[in-house]
Amino acid sequence: MLSVHTCPLAALGGKETGGMNVYVRELSRELGRMGVEVDVFTRSQNPSIPRVVPLGERARVVHLAAGPEAPMPRAEIHAHLDEFVDGVDAWRLTRGAEYDLIHAHYWLSGVAALALRERWSVPVLQMFHTLGRLKNRAARSLGELEPVLRLREETRIVGASDRIVAANVVERAELLRAYAAHAPRIATIPCGVDTARFTPGDRAAARAALSLDERPVLLWVGRIAPIKGLDTLLDAIARLRAGGAALTLLIVGGEADEPENGHEAELRERIERLGLGAAVRFVGPLPQDVLPTYYVAADVTVLPSYYESFGMVALEAMACGSPVIASRVGGLVTTVRDGVTGFLVSESDVEALADRIATLVADTDLRWRIGREGVRWAAQHRWPCVAEAICREYASLEPGATPHLAAARCYD
Structure with missing residues (x-):
């Protein structure tokens, strides 16, 4: 190989x-x-x-x-x-x-x-x-x-x-x-997806382990690159916070040796400009055995990418029972079953992404139902x-x- x-x-x-x-x-x-x-x-x-x-x-x-x-x-x-x-x-x-x-x-x-x-x-x-x-x-x-x-x-x-x-x-x-x-x-x-590793867990215990409060938690996992659409997600969060919503975003990925003029630096500047410093936490790269705790703790996992060939993060999140919101691009249109295991929105559409996040965060029953179907779907992979x-x-x-x-x- x-x-x-x-x-x-x-x-x-x-x-x-x-x-x-x-x-x-x-x-x-x-x-x-x-x-x-x-x-x-x-x-x-x-x-x-x-x-x-x-x-x-x-x-x-x-x-x-x-x-x-x-x-x-x-x-x-x-x-x-x-x-x-x-x-x-x-x-x-x-x-x-x-x-x-x-x-x-x-x-x-x-x-x-x-x-x-x-x-x-x-x-x-x-x-x-x-x-x-x-x-x-x-x-x-x-x-x-x-x-x-x-x-x-x-x-x-x-x-x-x-x-x-x-x-x-x-x-x-x-x-x-x-x-x-x-x-x-x-x-x-x-x-x-490894359904022995990525599996539903105790949400309260996961949030306690990550020192999270009761504010809704959004999770993003992946390589920090322009094509991953984090700028769209940050703009959506700013829109929601302007409307009074209190949210926490966890960004899992990036590298310690990321150059100061790299994309992560651009994102940090955007966060500062939008006034999101207290709402966004850069976690850095994590080993696979730690990731499930983050998926279980999250209220929603978001993939706002401009392109994904498959979207393995979406499958891992679903296996853990985390509802997924993803862009309607590439392989995500088949990995995420819209309205069943998660929701698809147009890429770069800040308003649509913000509205879908708000809907899921506010509806505990919907998150549970989407999460349950996601677990069943992931089991087939x-x-x-x-x-x-x-x-x-x-x-x-x-x-x-x-x-x-x-x-x-x-x-x-």
């Missing part, structure tokens, strides 16, 4: 970490439980980290040097992919390993996967997690546009991969329309079910994967 630009073990909420890290980690662990031997190769960003780190039963992460062993903008990693490919191949040769299939995550991994296929003559299964052309349509400035290099490489990967996994029908449609993908080669498999579906795609490319399906735990 290839996850070139980001390690599945990295703390979530940073500039280069998010749902894909969770996906690679949890899928690898579940495949390992099914008896599949999984090596996840990633670019080393810190020379002090052990070269090999166990990920779970039969699964491990292998850190390989490719360029400076330090964080690097994604577009710059492309120039070091030949070194990465050589590193993966050298690892295979020195350890006598034989890989039956390459599962690549994101476009950079897809480039490496196609190069390795030339050497190994094994099939490639590609998952993009996010598509450059979709992101560009959601971009709000020239600085947010994805480079032509990415678009060109994505098109090449789509045409050359043996199988592509799309997270939802929105991504599938984009692959067909904008990338001329061959429809029979696309499998649509939603992302998953457990990682064992995702891993079984992925393994079926493996088996369609490599018959040796078929016996592992007998160990699938989807219906346990």
Whole structure:
């Protein structure tokens, strides 16, 4: 398995970490439980980290040097992919390993996967997690546009991969329309959630643990980036507070080394300008085992993004019984069932977002009903079910994967 630009073990909420890290980690662990031997190769960003780190039963992460062993903008990693490919191949040769299939995550991994296929003559299964052309349509400035290099490489990967996994029908449609993908080669498999970790809990205990008072709590989780729409949420909160509502917003994500002129700094200036300093708390990135406490404590989890390929945060929140309000964009339109497991509003619509927040915060019964349905919906997206579906795609490319399906735990 290839996850070139980001390690599945990295703390979530940073500039280069998010749902894909969770996906690679949890899928690898579940495949390992099914008896599949999984090596996840990633670019080393810190020379002090052990070269090999166990990920779970039969699964491990292998850190390989490719360029400076330090964080690097994604577009710059492309120039070091030949070194990465050589590193993966050298690892295979020195350890006598034989890989039956390459599962690549994101476009950079897809480039490496196609190069390795030339050497190994094994099939490639590609998952993009996010598509450059979709992101560009959601971009709000020239600085947010994805480079032509990415678009060109994505098109090449789509045409050359043996199988592509799309997270939802929105991504599938984009692959067909904008990338001329061959429809029979696309499998649509939603992302998953760990329902053993993300589960409803004692709201009062969770709020006490986080030192929260009785004011309604809104929760935002993710990478702090313009495309995530935090500016819209802040404006909505300012609108509500101007009307007399007392709210607390918890922002989970960001990095300690965020530059002073970065997007987080812009958001802090906006908070000061709107007079929200006492209402907003930057929590920073959190490990997965701590996140459920925040979801349980929150009255509403908000995803005001301008684009999301899937919206794993929404699924985690629903699994914990937290009502979700999300933008009607990308994969969120299928992850959130509008009016059933949460509510969808138009992106950038401050008034609509504020009105929906006010409605949910004021209606305890509605929050309970939406939360209950969210728990039921999330239960249909457990990682064992995702891993079984992925393994079926493996088996369609490599018959040796078929016996592992007998160990699938989807219906346990």
